Amino acid sequence: MKQTVPARVPAPLTPVVIAEITALAARQRKANGVLMRAITYLGGQVEDGLKMLPAATRAQLDGIARTALRQSYDLASRSRTGAGRNVGSDRLHRLMGTLSGAMGGFGGLPTALAELPVATTVIFRAVHHVATEYGEDPDAEETRMQCLAVFGAGGPGTQDDGIDTAFIGARLSLSGAAVHGLIARVAPKFAAVLSQKLAAQAVPVLGAAAGAGTNYAFVDYYVALAHVHFGLRRLARTHGEEAVTEVFHHALAGAKPPQT
Template identity: 50%
Template sequence: MSDIILAAPPIDTDAEIDRLARRYKAAGGLGVQLLNALGTGADTLLDQLPANARDQLNETTHAALSHALTAASASRRVVPDQAEWLNRAVSTGLGAAGGFGGLPTALAELPVTTTLLLRVIEGVAVEHDFDPTSESVRFDCVQVFGAAGPLQHDDGSDVAFLSARMALSGAATQALITRVAPRLAVVLGQKLAAQTVPVLGAMAGAATNYAYTKYYTDVAHVHFGLRRLAIATDVPHDRMVARLKAEVLALR
């Protein structure tokens, strides 16, 4: 008797787009509530930082992002990907430790958390069957950071991070880092300010890191889930982006 080869079940593109849109819309929701509960108004946090710290944020963020990309990839050789709850727990602990000593420890913790977040994003890429050593995937991991963070959560209306990529190379990834760094510096500056709040610094650091880890995990799932869906259905990626954007806006 000949072997029977079962065809793969058809993909319900509409259902997948709806699922991704709902995950994107929900990203960071709990974290924002935690930040509000701590009284860390997102619109005014950055003004609380010393002037010299604000002036150095762009340069510091650019360096942290560049180094974190290398460190996150290198760590894969010795530390396996972890469950999402464990990533959030580790990040929360880092944030608490960073906030405990005020601005100096928060600044020291920042590149460590950035590396952890990139590693989390890489792990999501692997879940969707992408190779994190590929330059195109490394580019995408940085691009996910282009979605800023939960302190600038826009209720799901901004999906610019899903836009088409430029020519993929190491130089292109560094160019993207240069573009992303200023926007990321704003939200990381808000994170630093939250960690300098007297008495509540450790709690604020833990809450912001929890929010960041959940947010970027969700955004990475949307980003790589949409790329995988485009490949599986042989539909151009830009058309998938347009469909996702329409669905996100419809959910508002």
């Protein structure tokens, strides 16, 4: 007779856990901070210049976002070996992103376009590092899928900033089609973020400073969201997805946590 393994009963939420969830909600609200708002404003000032580009060039953004996300997805685990194993802090990833952005912005729009895959890889690598801090398997394909989900959080100036809690407890399919489908879902939102970056870097030489600043801010932004996403996932493994996300959404709305 086949034995069934009883489902594990989630541990109840304690005041300490509720405080931790509330802190994660506060971190999400702060992600779009002063520096990010300044960059959004700067991007808005030169966005009209992007609209003057040929339609084919503007249409590249979605394709670039898809290609860059796929490349970053493939490189995430390999970058942890060799010299890459020494790249292991949020601070170092911000520095790498800043240097990449400065070089990409020096030549204006052409070099900024060429630098986008590099910036995306740095950001993905930073998000992947955060995932491992919260107990995710660094070599698991599902971990990389969850990193992709973080890129679907929208971006500065959008109406859907913040993580998609539908992915918190999700067991994602690991087929090639599933990866392709998730990238297709995430890419348009990430392309909107990239348009802000390109707008800020459109002016040669001056774009170097803008590129450095935008890359620093974007790494910081996605790292913050990664801490929220994977922090909630870690808590959900112990206390259950439904209870954790309910408290999280109440905290985001500024309401008192529900009675548990």
